[in-house]
Amino acid sequence: MKNLRGQEIFALIYRLFLVFFFYQIARLLFWIFNSDLIKVDGISEYFKLSYYGTAFDTTAILYVNAVFILLSLFPIIINTRKSYQQFLFYWYFITNGIAYAFNFGDIIYYRFSQARLTSAAIEVGKHETNLGRIFWNAVLQHPFVFIWFIVIIFAWIFLYKKMKVNEERPNNLIAYFASSVIVLCITATLVVGGIRGDFKHSTRPINLVDANKHVSNPLQGNLVLNSVFSFFRTLNTNNFKLVHFVDEKFIDKEIQPYKLYNREVEPKPNVVIFIMESFGKEYSGAFNRNTNIKDFVSYTPFLDSLANQSLIFTNAFANGRQSIHGMSSVLAGIPSLTDAFTSSPYSNQKIQSIVSVCNDMGYDTSFYHGAPNGSMGFQGFGNILGFKHYFGKTEYNKDEDFDGMWAIWDEPFFQYFAKNLGKKQPFMSTLFSASSHDPFKIPEQYKGKFKKGPLQIHEPIQYTDYALKKFFETASRQSWYQNTIFVITADHTNQIHYPEYQKAMNRFAIPILFYSPNPKYNLKGVDDRLAQQMDIYPTLADLIGYNKKIRSWGRSLLSDKDEDYIIVNSDSINEQMIIGNYIYIFNGKEVTGIYDKTDLALSKNILSKNPTPEQKLGIEKTKAWYQDYMDRVINRKLR
Known part of the structure; x- marks a missing residue:
């Protein structure tokens, strides 16, 4: 039996079994923490989904443990020595520990992204300089997730050490190497098949979409998947084909794909677009008048009052899941599909957008975001779109107003925005807000001013709504205000309280509002037609009288054409x-x-x-x- 290396093989099988076991534990915790977002009809359906998830676990585990498997079986005679087994122990827990942490990070991150971790996170993260603060803030906000991770790792180490490998040397080296070659060949075949998800040469390797083969609701696909699989499977992939x-x-x-609108507008109106961080439809009373949600509470009193003087769309949807997706959808009418356009190899090209349209019409165009310049990829994509000016934390130049995590607090930055506009007219300017972002804090001087709700986000939503109110108070005193069209929308949704917004499609439900103090634009009323972020660009092109063809998958929400x-x-x-x-x-x-x-x-x-x-x-x-x-x-x- 020594020559056949039985104890090493059994030890390897046992150690890999532990990985599978703890991946299922991570899946269970992921579901427990997100059960309000991923509906499962009883424990039997959960076990069915977790069973199907084993195929995706297998691929992930073999990705991470391929080297460990090779090191465990490679015939170098010293395999059973205590020092070599100690080396394997550290290799095993360093690689698996890092990968396993992905699943625990997703327990928290899924509530905001509504999707499993993918390699797109690298694209988002590389624009941030505060990743350390973000990590520790997540730990402090969700300590039990971190504690569970530590407890499980210690339990894993305890169980790992239960299987001992006794030191021994082979009596017959020829038999030892021959058996090792056979074992390695069989193992290599199993590993390749496991990573592919199938042994059939004609079948493509399993991918994220395969998670939906066995689910009754598309959202359950995220329970079938694991974060290691979704991350590795999307590395160096390009699903643009x-x-x-x-x-x-x-x-x-x-x-x-091309639209043409004919509207005579003189003088040309100014355009101000607010893309509000995480301002889901759920938080605003004006956009929930007909949803019949019992005991509904609004957290946007100013937006609700402004809606009474505006044209609002109460059945509108975001075209993406992250902030940069909102920017491309609102300004350029380009949605985010499974792979985001903004992180693809094709994002750096000339793009027709409301920015290029306004530039073509002689507008002064600018983009405002109070975060460190370059954060979220906004400055880079803004340059691609052709904004003439970019105003970030650097241009604001008052670090005492920095929130310590993401950006300048919304209220002072909104005031800066209001006072800095209009130096050249007509202008088109976009502001991307920041304060209603995790970790959901407000300035110290406003503690106690806003009512707390069942969600952490409710307080900062009220703060940003207040900042918006103060902006309009200041803007209304400026000479450019009367001839300005304002658009207010969200980049994406965020935390969910009401069951109505736990529905798959309502994860994308956002407000869209058009307002102008100038009555000639006739921007008043409630429109319950389906709308989306991609409609904002053609609607504005129509409103400002751009009488040339535009490339757009959206439509003007004000056109009398039957689109x-x-x-x-x-x-x-x-x-x-x-x-x-x-x-x-x-x-x-x-x-x-x-x-x-x-x-x-x-x-x-x-x-x-x-x-x-x-x-x-x-x-x-x-x-x-x-x-x-x-x-x-x-x-x-x-x-």
């Missing part, structure tokens, strides 16, 4: 499109789900082999939109 489903005539007719809509976003695994009366789930190749558009929870998949004529057209439109998106992004036709 040309596809061909329909001919160009179908795209021109049904997708209409079809396609609402687009992604749960990071599949694309989601609302077309007509249905919601279509698309994996890049085919439609895998159809839901009634009132089924925002995506609870009943009505996809059948014999779709209705409307569903059949919707399927073709879904594919056509995706085809046009890929063509324009990859072939650099976004201008």
Whole structure:
């Protein structure tokens, strides 16, 4: 038995079994902490999902432990020595400990991202200089997650040491090396098959979309996955690929990627766009008048009052999951799909946007964000869009107003914004707010001023709403105010309290508001049509009288043209499109789900082999939109 290395093989199997076991523990904790976001119908369904998750765990575990497996089995005679086993111990826990921490980080991060960790986090993180503070703040805010991680690691070490490998030398070196070669060949085959998720050569390796094969609700795919798999599987990937489903005539007719509006406007109005950090629809009373949520509480008194004098869209959706996605969607009409455009190899190209349109019309264009310059990737993408000026923490130049984590507090920065505008007119300026961001703090002088709600975010939402009120008080005294169109929307949603907003599609529910003190723009009323961030750019192009063709997947919300809509976003695994009366789930190749558009929870998949004529057209439109998106992004036709 010595020559067959039995105890080393059994020790390796036992040690890998521990990894599988603790990955399931991490999955269970992930679900417990996020059970309000990922609905599971009983314990039997949870066990079914965790069973299917084993395939994704296998891939992740073999990615991380490939070297450990090789070191454990490689025939170097000293394998059983105490010093070598000690070396394996440290290798095992350093590599697995780091990877395992990904799953625990996602326990917290999922509540904000609504998606498992992917390599896009690298793109976001490289623009930040405060990652250490963010990490320790997360630990302090969620100490039990950190404590559970430490307890589990100690339990893991305890169980690991239960399996001892006794030192021994092979009696027959020929048999030892021969058996080792056989074992290594078998192991290599198993590892390759495990990483691929299948032993069939004709089958592609499993990917994130495969998590949805066995779920009753698309959100459950995040429970099937683990964070190590989703991170490694998206490293160095480029899911931007040309596809061909329909001919160009179908795209021109049904997708209409170019829009033309004719409106005479003189003098040209100024434009101010507020992209409000995490300002989900859930927090505002004006946008929930018809939701019939019992005991609803609003945390935006000023926005609610402004809405009474504005044109608001109460059924609007974000086109992405992160702040930079909101910027590209609002300003350029480019949504984030499974892979974000802004972190793709194709983001650095000429892009037609409300910025380029305004530049073409002689506007002075500027972007304001109170964080350190370059944070969140805003400055880089702003340069691509063509903003003439960028104002960040550097330009503000008063560090005493810094919140210590992200940016200048909203109130002083909004005042700076109001007073700095209008030096040249007409102007188009965008402000991206910051204070309603995790860790959800407000300035010391306002402690006790705002009511606390059941969510941490409720207090800073009120603070930012107050900052917005103070902005309008200052702006109303400026000479440029009367001839200005204001747009207020959110970049994405955040913490959820009401069950209505736990529904899959409502994770993207945001406010969209157009306001002008000038009555000639007629921006008043409540519009309950479906709308999205991508509609803001063509609506503004229409409002300011840009009478040339624009490239846009959105539509002007003020046009009297009868334009079809396609609402687009992604749960990071599949694309989601609302077309007509249905919601279509698309994996890049085919439609895998159809839901009634009132089924925002995506609870009943009505996809059948014999779709209705409307569903059949919707399927073709879904594919056509995706085809046009890929063509324009990859072939650099976004201008």
